[in-house]
Amino acid sequence: MSEILRRDPRKEWIARNRLHPKHLEVLAELGRGAASEWMGPQGLVRKNPHAVGFMGPHGIRRIDRSGVQQGQGAGGARASAAVSKPRVEIDEPAFLVTVVPDMGGGRLSGHDRDLLGLARQLADADPDARGAVAVVTFGAAPEDVDEAGADRVIALEAVEGFAPERRLVLLEAVEREFAPRHWLLPDSGLGGGDLGRRMAARLGERPVTGLWQVIEDPEAPLGWQCTARGAAGSKDILRPMPRLVMALAECAEPISETRHAATPLMLEAGLPEVSEPALPGGVDAPWIEDLGQVPVDPAGVALSEAEFILSAGNGVRDWDGFHEAAKVLGATEGASRVAVDDGYMPRDRQVGATGTWVTARVYVAVGISGAIQHLQGIQPCEKVISINMDAGCDMVKRADLAVIGDAAAVLSALVARVQSARGQEGATESSDASATTDKEARNAA
Amino acid sequence: MPPDIQAPKRRASTTPVLDVVALVSVGRHPVTGRGRRADLDARGVELALSLPEAQTRLVHAGRYDADSEQALRGYLGMGFKDLTLLEQPAGSDVSVALGEALEDWGPQLVIAGERAEQGEGSGMLAYLLAERLGWPLVQGLAAIEEVSQGVATVLQALPRGQRRRLKVRLPAIVTVDSAAPAARQSAFGPARRGECQSLTVDACKDEALSSWTMQPARKRPKRLKIVKAASARDRFKAAAAKAEGGGGQVLSDVTPDEGAEAIYKLLKDEGVLR
Ligand SMILES: Cc1cc2nc3c(=O)[nH]c(=O)nc-3n(C[C@H](O)[C@H](O)[C@H](O)COP(=O)(O)OP(=O)(O)OC[C@H]3O[C@@H](n4cnc5c(N)ncnc54)[C@H](O)[C@@H]3O)c2cc1C
Numbered sequence: 019m020s021e022i023l024r025r026d027p028r029k030e031w032i033a034r035n036r037l038h039p040k041h042l043e044v045l046a047e048l049g050r051g052a053a054s055e056w057m058g059p060q061g062l063v064r065k066n067p068h069a070v071g072f073m074g075p076h077g078i079r080r081i082d083r084s085g086v087q088q089g090q091g092a093g094g095a096r097a098s099a100a101v102s103k104p105r106v107e108i109d110e111p112a113f114l115v116t117v118v119p120d121m122g123g124g125r126l127s128g129h130d131r132d133l134l135g136l137a138r139q140l141a142d143a144d145p146d147a148r149g150a151v152a153v154v155t156f157g158a159a160p161e162d163v164d165e166a167g168a169d170r171v172i173a174l175e176a177v178e179g180f181a182p183e184r185r186l187v188l189l190e191a192v193e194r195e196f197a198p199r200h201w202l203l204p205d206s207g208l209g210g211g212d213l214g215r216r217m218a219a220r221l222g223e224r225p226v227t228g229l230w231q232v233i234e235d236p237e238a239p240l241g242w243q244c245t246a247r248g249a250a251g252s253k254d255i256l257r258p259m260p261r262l263v264m265a266l267a268e269c270a271e272p273i274s275e276t277r278h279a280a281t282p283l284m285l286e287a288g289l290p291e292v293s294e295p296a297l298p299g300g301v302d303a304p305w306i307e308d309l310g311q312v313p314v315d316p317a318g319v320a321l322s323e324a325e326f327i328l329s330a331g332n333g334v335r336d337w338d339g340f341h342e343a344a345k346v347l348g349a350t351e352g353a354s355r356v357a358v359d360d361g362y363m364p365r366d367r368q369v370g371a372t373g374t375w376v377t378a379r380v381y382v383a384v385g386i387s388g389a390i391q392h393l394q395g396i397q398p399c400e401k402v403i404s405i406n407m408d409a410g411c412d413m414v415k416r417a418d419l420a421v422i423g424d425a426a427a428v429l430s431a432l433v434a435r436v437q438s439a440r441g442q443e444g445a446t447e448s449s450d451a452s453a454t455t456d457k458e459a460r461n462a463a
Numbered sequence: 464m465p466p467d468i469q470a471p472k473r474r475a476s477t478t479p480v481l482d483v484v485a486l487v488s489v490g491r492h493p494v495t496g497r498g499r500r501a502d503l504d505a506r507g508v509e510l511a512l513s514l515p516e517a518q519t520r521l522v523h524a525g526r527y528d529a530d531s532e533q534a535l536r537g538y539l540g541m542g543f544k545d546l547t548l549l550e551q552p553a554g555s556d557v558s559v560a561l562g563e564a565l566e567d568w569g570p571q572l573v574i575a576g577e578r579a580e581q582g583e584g585s586g587m588l589a590y591l592l593a594e595r596l597g598w599p600l601v602q603g604l605a606a607i608e609e610v611s612q613g614v615a616t617v618l619q620a621l622p623r624g625q626r627r628r629l630k631v632r633l634p635a636i637v638t639v640d641s642a643a644p645a646a647r648q649s650a651f652g653p654a655r656r657g658e659c660q661s662l663t664v665d666a667c668k669d670e671a672l673s674s675w676t677m678q679p680a681r682k683r684p685k686r687l688k689i690v691k692a693a694s695a696r697d698r699f700k701a702a703a704a705k706a707e708g709g710g711g712q713v714l715s716d717v718t719p720d721e722g723a724e725a726i727y728k729l730l731k732d733e734g735v736l737r
Pocket residue numbers: 330331332333334335353354355356357368369370371372373374384385386387388389390391392395405406407408411423424425426
């Protein structure tokens with residue numbers, strides 16, 4: 019019953035007639051008081067141009083199209099656009115293209131997305147026999163794989179730490195079960211680069227590494243010709259594309275306009291066990307044992323690859339306090355040019371156009387005004403925090419979090435906060451900490 | 464035919480000597496293009512030299528000519544009397560010859576660079592050797608901390624200057640990252656005096672490589688920022704927007720403690736505080 023739309027032509031007529039005495043009443047009743055847009059009964063969007071905008075000071079209607087006034091509505095429209103991306107389903111794929119993303123931090127990186135774009139290019143080349151892109155993950159797949167272009171998801175067991183043998187055995191099981199036509203991995207130092215090479219050696223395939231371009235070529239065995247970097251990046255190698263591909267970043271455009279099914283695929287044969295072959299010498303130890311990350315001295319990390327930078331500018335007066343804060347926070351120190359020119363910091367710590375271009379995930383600017391030469395150097399930084407006296411300076415505009423106040427006071431408060439938090443953690447862990455020190459003492463004795 | 468060279472003689476003392484093979488290749492100077500020590504391989508030799516009680520043998524498989532001789536002498540100048548050369552014609556697959564030789568010698572530790580500076584430079588050599596010998600492989604080392612009782616403790620270089628400590632059972636193959644300590648200078652005298660001991664071994668031609676086209680690296684096209692906007696207003700905003708849009712949180716009129724608390728929270732959320 020309630021499915022049937024009931025229309026009241028009289029009320030609709032009143033709603034259209036602005037001069038009708040009951041106009042506003044009826045509008046409110048129909049639930050579109052001041053709304054300028056609503057969904058009509060036929061599913062068409064209806065607009066009331068008279069309800070747009072607001073009355074200006076001189077009694078003239080003003081329409082602000084900058085998006086400030088309609089922020090709410092625009093946001094809603096964008097959200098619905100994300101949902102309304104055309105959905106692509108490939109039910110009977112002619113072949114599989116498997117992608118093994120790195121997923122640093124559990125998210126698809128830009129490199130991974132480029133690779134998925136390449137996979138789509140390979141899968142969709144022939145409209146009559148389309149392939150499916152399968153993403154292979156160790157652990158749960160991220161939620162946005164469907165928008166990144168995955169038709170299938172093969173979620174294998176989670177593998178912690180550095181266990182390349184285990185990962186390799188799992189990938190071998192995928193290979194046995196699905197025999198994909200292409201294997202794509204990111205050619206990144208420790209993730210896909212390592213795994214892909216191990217896999218190539220195990221499967222006896224000759225891979226292509228450093229691939230950055232593919233061209234269709236019916237003559238080639240797999241139908242593709244590729245260009246890859248070789249000889250430490252100084253040569254381009256043109257060759258037919260093999261099955262196993264390790265590709266560089268920006269090898270293809272990432273997917274942004276479609277959504278894909280991302281149907282889970284299971285290994286029917288179940289997950290295999292790893293057995294490490296015995297090695298000569300008879301030492302009874304695991305092949306490779308991961309002892310975890312080692313704390314590194316942040317002062318020794320090169321500025322360009324530091325993850326967390328505390329940077330000082332002309333607004334810093336208390337230099338001992340600044341160095342102390344960097345030590346307590348475990349941050350690498352940076353500086354603006356003024357701080358370097360004044361001799362408070364060494365030249366190799368200068369951030370900016372004439373200094374180092376940093377890629378930190380978190381950049382804390384203390385007493386830095388944010389001159390364009392400085393801002394250029396911190397462009398790729400993800401989160402910028404600014405501590406400054408001047409709420410109007412450019413660094414505050416760039417910052418994700420700005421604290422207006424005296425640098426020395428805020429830094430010392432921050433140091434106290436971090437130390438008190440550590441103190442609490444230390445208190446809860448002190449019992450087992452003392453146990454380990456006991457053990458160490460016994461070992462030493 | 465396996466190379467007929469004896470394994471390095473063990474010393475008579477009780478401390479066991481660690482048998483190390485450092486694989487070295489001919490590099491290419493990035494500017495002049497002339498042959499030189501390959502940077503990563505030289506770092507690998509430096510790592511081998513830093514191990515106490517290690518007896519290191521330099522091994523190169525490849526062609527021997529004026530260019531490669533100069534490069535190989537560079538390694539000799541780091542303090543070696545000789546270098547073992549498995550002579551191969553140009554364009555051969557050296558993994559076969561090296562695999563045979565290593566099987567024959569049975570060293571405890573093989574150190575190689577992550578990838579070569581000439582040829583395909585795919586970085587596959589160490590992986591092929593590890594697969595063939597059935598040994599564990601650790602890639603991207605920054606340091607070898609200690610070797611004792613058949614287990615090596617090594618530091619692996621992670622991105623952003625981080626390090627991971629691993630234990631690997633010997634015999635093993637390790638490759639060296641550019642984060643490893645830089646190689647010492649090559650001294651002219653030892654480089655002159657050192658000898659290249661040639662062994663003739665079977666060569667296996669790399670058919671595939673010779674069928675590919677090699678050309679100087681082209682500059683990769685720069686990715687354009689494509690704006691895919693549904694409406695004209697979005698397109699206009701994307702074209703006219705300043706790179707740094709506001710939208711950050713600004714805390715004015717707060718006490719230092721409140722400010723510190725907000726910063727602490729963000730640092731904690733980002734996981735940069737250890
Ligand atoms: C060709 C060229 C290249 C350059 N290259 C670089 C470069 O690579 N890197 C670089 O950094 N600069 C570079 N500069 C210099 C740049 O233009 C600026 O002069 C410089 O970055 C300003 O440094 P600053 O922000 O530390 O100092 P200032 O501009 O003096 O800013 C100090 C800030 O600290 C705040 N402050 C003062 N006291 C306190 C307090 N007690 N607590 C909190 N905040 C306080 C002030 O409000 C102000 O915002 C270059 C300039 C030129 C011409």
